[in-house]
Amino acid sequence: xxxxxxxxxxxxxxxxxxxxxxxxxxxxxxxxxxxxxxxxxxxxxxxxxxxxxxxxxxxxxxxxxxxxxxxxxxxxxxxxxxxxxxxxxxxxxxxxxxxxxxxxxxxxxxxxxxxxxxxxxxxxxxxxxxxxxxxxxxxxxxxxxxxxxxxxxxxxxxxxxxxxxxxxxxxxxxxxxxxxxxxxxxxxxxxxxxxxxxxxxxxxxxxxxxxxxxxxxxxxxxxxxxxxxxxxxxxxxxxxxxxxxxxxxx
Amino acid sequence: xxxxxxxxxxxxxxxxxxxxxxxxxxxxxxxxxxxxxxxxxxxxxxxxxxxxxxxxxxxxxxxxxxxxxxxxxxxxxxxxxxxxxxxxxxxxxxxxxxxxxxxxxxxxxxxxxxxxxxxxxxxxxxxxxxxxxxxxxxxxxxxxxxxxxxxxxxxxxxxxxxxxxxxxxxxxxxxxxxxxxxxxxxxxxxxxxxxxxxxxxxxxxxxxxxxxxxxxxxxxxxxxxxxxxxxxxxxxxxxxxxxxxxx
Numbered sequence: 186x187x188x189x190x191x192x193x194x195x196x197x198x199x200x201x202x203x204x205x206x207x208x209x210x211x212x213x214x215x216x217x218x219x220x221x222x223x224x225x226x227x228x229x230x231x232x233x234x235x236x237x238x239x240x241x242x243x244x245x246x247x248x249x250x251x252x253x254x255x256x257x258x259x260x261x262x263x264x265x266x267x268x269x270x271x272x273x274x275x276x277x278x279x280x281x282x283x284x285x286x287x288x289x290x291x292x293x294x295x296x297x298x299x300x301x302x303x304x305x306x307x308x309x310x311x312x313x314x315x316x317x318x319x320x321x322x323x324x325x326x327x328x329x330x331x332x333x334x335x336x337x338x339x340x341x342x343x344x345x346x347x348x349x350x351x352x353x354x355x356x357x358x359x360x361x362x363x364x365x366x367x368x369x370x371x372x373x374x375x376x377x378x379x380x381x382x383x384x385x386x387x388x389x390x391x392x393x394x395x396x397x398x399x400x401x402x403x404x405x406x407x408x409x410x411x412x413x414x415x416x417x418x419x420x421x422x423x424x425x426x427x428x429x430x431x432x433x434x435x
Numbered sequence: 436x437x438x439x440x441x442x443x444x445x446x447x448x449x450x451x452x453x454x455x456x457x458x459x460x461x462x463x464x465x466x467x468x469x470x471x472x473x474x475x476x477x478x479x480x481x482x483x484x485x486x487x488x489x490x491x492x493x494x495x496x497x498x499x500x501x502x503x504x505x506x507x508x509x510x511x512x513x514x515x516x517x518x519x520x521x522x523x524x525x526x527x528x529x530x531x532x533x534x535x536x537x538x539x540x541x542x543x544x545x546x547x548x549x550x551x552x553x554x555x556x557x558x559x560x561x562x563x564x565x566x567x568x569x570x571x572x573x574x575x576x577x578x579x580x581x582x583x584x585x586x587x588x589x590x591x592x593x594x595x596x597x598x599x600x601x602x603x604x605x606x607x608x609x610x611x612x613x614x615x616x617x618x619x620x621x622x623x624x625x626x627x628x629x630x631x632x633x634x635x636x637x638x639x640x641x642x643x644x645x646x647x648x649x650x651x652x653x654x655x656x657x658x659x660x661x662x663x664x665x666x667x668x669x670x671x672x673x674x675x676x677x678x679x680x681x682x
Contacts, residue, residue: 233558262560273551277469287559289462 186211187232187343187375192241194224194231201227202238203399211342214369214376214389219396220421225379228396229345232377233265234258245343263291266336266374268346268365272328274320280307280331281316287339306334310364326357330364337368344369344376350385362388383422386410395421446642452564453572453638466570474536474571474637475578479585481535482528486586489527490593493518498603511604512612515594517621524586525625526673529632532579533665537640540571541661544644545654553645568641572634579633580626587625624680631676632669639665 187209194202201224209215217225230236232243234250243250245261253261266287274283281303288299307313310330320328329349336344346365350358366389369376378385386393390407397417405413413419457463497514544567547553556563591613598609640661647657 235554235557259560262558265558267555267558269551269555271550273555275552275555276547290458290559290561 186244186246187377188242188244189228189232190242190244192228192231192238192243194227194236194238201399202231205241205396205399205401207394207401207404209375209377209392211375212370212373213391214366214378215392215394216378216380216386216390217394217396218380218386218390218421219402220381220424223396224399225381225396226347229347229377229379233267233345234262263339264342266339266341266344268329268332268336268344268349270348270351272320272332274323274328274331274335276320278319279316280312280318280320280323280334283320283331284334284338287335291339302338306338307331309337309368310334325352326354326361329353329357329361333361333364333368337372340372342374344374346376346378348379348381350380350382355384358382358384359388365389381421397421445646446638449564449568449642449645450638452562453568455562455565457565457569458561462566463570466566467574470570470574471578474574475582478532478535478582481531482582482586483589485528485531486524486589487593487596489523490515490519490590490595491597492593493523493590494594494597494609495601495603507608508604509608509612509615512594512598512609513615514612515609516591516613516617519587519590520621520625524583524590525628525632526669528583528586529579529629529636529669530666532582532633533636533640533669534662536575537636537662537665538658540637541640541644541647541658542654544568544641545647545657546644548645548647549650549654564645568638568645571641572637575633575637576630580629583625583629587622624676627680628673628676631672635668635672636665639668 189205189207189209192202192205193200205224205228207215217228219225227236231238232250238251241251245264248257248261250258250261274280275286278286284303284306285299288294288302292299294302303316304313307315310333312327312330312334315323315327315331320331323331333346333349336346344365349361349365353361362385365376365378368374378389380386387407387410390410393403393405393407393410394401395403395415395418403413403415403418410418410422493515494511497511497518498508501508501510544553547567553563553567556566594613595606595609598604598606604612640658643657643661643664644654647654
């Protein structure tokens with residue numbers, strides 16, 4: 186479980202995160218949604234320690250990330266998997282080497298155990314024969330799958346996915362969403378997805394945190410979101426075109 | 436001035452992180468060998484071509500500028516050797532590698548920065564600066580003196596070909612000249628320069644790439660800055676090392 190309490194972050198005069206508090210439960214897929222520039226990616230970057238917030242608490246199963254010393258932070262980082270918007274696969278490594286890399290760095294597994302783990306996660310993301318390919322030889326959807334495989338290969342407790350559907354067609358987006366959701370349940374991890382895709386929200390959003398102009402504006406689940414009377418959230422949902430697409434489809 | 440001090444401080448802090456204790460030596464060892472191949476062996480062709488013509492041109496130009504009958508023709512061989520060992524092989528090769536290797540390093544690391552690959556390393560708890568930059572610096576510092584030695588032989592060989600195929604100097608005089616008053620200390624001086632220059636043309640572009648921000652345009656600018664700055668620093672370092680070692 187990840188608990189955020191009163192998180193604040195500014196870049197100069199720009200107050201990007203204003204007193205954000207939320208609880209992301211284990212075994213559930215939580216979504217942080219909001220318009221571009223609302224602060225959702227900054228929140229994720231604060232949570233994984235890429236950016237330091239000014240005030241607040243970030244509790245990973247009770248451990249406050251900001252209170253930990255460097256050694257403890259390093260140990261906690263080993264429990265975090267991160268899927269980047271552009272996948273961030275290492276260009277100079279093959280798929281197999283990319284997926285094995287966190288195991289080489291973070292674990293003391295033997296060569297054989299690492300290979301079993303690599304095969305297992307590549308099988309899980311449905312890329313059982315992509316071992317020797319380089320990232321430049323992969324499609325956008327395949328890159329995301331490899332990114333997920335790399336993130337889950339060390340069996341993390343916490344998984345962060347930054348805009349996992351960006352640049353993907355709607356069909357592939359659904360596949361990736363379901364993959365993230367299924368992995369969350371299978372591995373019993375705390376998953377946070379940063380998104381502005383309403384299809385993802387409705388598909389996998391077990392807990393949804395809506396951020397507007399750096400503030401927590403609404404929280405709930407995918408069943409409640411369409412019943413909301415929150416104006417900003419309704420405006421976000423309408424702007425996504427989700428409701429009009431739904432009407433056209435039905 | 437403030438900007439210069441800011442970048443100098445940031446560069447020193449980066450180098451401090453680069454030379455901090457690595458997470459796992461086995462990972463670094465593999466990367467070190469990869470870098471030796473990509474930074475060293477991949478440059479061998481261009482080094483040999485340039486050195487060959489450089490030696491040939493030094494020989495012709497020296498011969499063309501010796502008018503006096505009182506200057507013996509073996510001076511041509513002597514001058515070719517001295518120019519090659521003292522200056523052309525270590526310094527000119529470093530400037531060429533600053534262009535070739537330096538732009539490659541700055542753009543590679545810069546691209547990793549803008550595509551969040553460096554962030555991915557940091558999240559995994561990897562010291563990204565050490566992981567990416569340290570193997571490049573060590574590989575270059577080890578391999579560049581060998582490239583310079585090869586350059587010296589090929590350059591003097593270029594002069595030898597001129598002696599063989601033209602009549603501006605006899606082969607016997609040229610060979611006598613390149614052996615005359617040989618001081619091994621000059622080779623030590625040249626190889627020391629090669630190691631220092633290798634550190635400069637890897638670390639400066641790596642610094643520029645590591646702190647690149649934005650997109651492809653910024654990576655291109657970082658690459659250009661890396662090459663220009665490392666070339667200037669090499670020339671300044673060349674002056675101080677020469678003053679220190681030879682005077």
